[in-house]
Amino acid sequence: MNPFIFGEVVKDADFIDRKAELETIAKDLSDGQKVFLIAPRRYGKTSLILAAAEKLKAKGIKVIYLDLFRTASVEQFAAALGKAAAEMRKLGFAEAVNFIKDFISGLRPQFSVNPDGSLSLGVDASPPQKEVFQMIENLLAYPQEFASREKKQVVVMFDEFQEIVSLGGEPLEKLMRAVIQKQRNVGYVFCGSKKTMMSEMVSKKSRAFFGMGPVTHLERIPSEYFEKYLAGNFAKGGFACSKETLRTIVSSAGGIPYYIQYLAHELWDLQTEEKRITDTDVERAVTMIAKRNTPVYQNLWENLPQTQKRLLQGLAAKPDAAIFSGTFMTRFQLKSSSLVKKSLSLLISKDIIEKESADYVFTDHWMGVWVRQNCS
Structure with a gap:
């Protein structure tokens, strides 16, 4: 089970x-x-x-x-x-x-x-x-x-x-x-x-x-706690998974409990026969999860103005970027810092992103993956 x-x-x-x-x-x-x-x-x-x-x-x-x-x-x-x-x-x-x-x-x-x-x-x-x-x-x-x-x-x-x-x-x-x-x-x-x-x-x-x-x-739980938890459960099921891949699972899920459990659940089902999990398997599982939610994400995406789409492309591609910097705004065709600020406010009000410390992140982690894979 x-x-x-x-x-x-x-x-x-x-x-x-x-x-x-x-x-x-x-x-x-x-x-x-x-x-x-x-x-x-x-x-x-x-x-x-x-x-x-x-x-x-x-x-x-x-x-x-x-x-x-x-x-x-x-x-x-x-x-x-x-x-x-x-x-x-x-x-x-x-x-x-x-x-x-x-x-x-x-x-x-x-x-x-x-x-x-x-x-x-x-x-x-x-x-x-x-x-x-x-x-x-x-x-x-x-x-x-x-x-x-x-x-x-x-x-x-x-x-x-x-x-x-x-x-x-x-x-x-x-x-x-x-x-x-x-x-x-x-x-x-x-x-x-x-x-x-x-x-x-x-x-x-x-x-x-x-x-x-x-x-x-509440802050994010340190990665090592999840790595230990994942290792124990995979080992009980007879799965082989290296420390490096355990770390990849946690980081690929944004270090967020719900998404870590979701990704681990998917990997367990995908690799039930082989009983071995690699970084390649993690990448495949993440893509499958994001693709599964395409109808929801596509509907959200199609109803956004171009400026907000470009800002989301930037956040998906460079989550830790200085979004008000000239380099970031030039790359993602954002005309001014005031426009970025307004777009951030609107995306927060739509519950698509939220502020976390000094960064802005997707409220749905898998949507960030989907934007990066399908809209960049």
């Missing part, structure tokens, strides 16, 4: 490194801190906070997890908070329905049962925002009420927290800050993948969450 996992939360032996971050986050949350965790997508931040959740649960701490990526309106956010509050109490279906109705009756909640037996909750009304905000305020206050009544520490985890901006804007941020900052017995982690949005939320003095708690930026 292929041991390499991608596209889902990893744990146990597949959870690589991050020990220092895990210990720090778990301790801060158990102390009731309000923690911010920022990292690009596919760096393993969800796996990290869920690993912290397991450590906290082992200490008897009640943990609630909400993924805001699935939330498309402020009404749905209120419903998600209501469902989380019910889960805190471990109520049966009928009790949970009545409990949630007490909080969000104005949203006309719709209840059903998922195939796994869990509660599914939708809403069928859009009352005035003032009413919805009052529901949210009451629900945000509930974790502290529960903690005080049950004499139990509580931790609330918000994943993809930057979605709050599109759901309710700064008024919702201010409401959340006003309620949450008073909760001594409740730890919070606000986890987000859109670095620019999350960084602005915590670094601008005018924003509600400024200075509220410690901020952790």
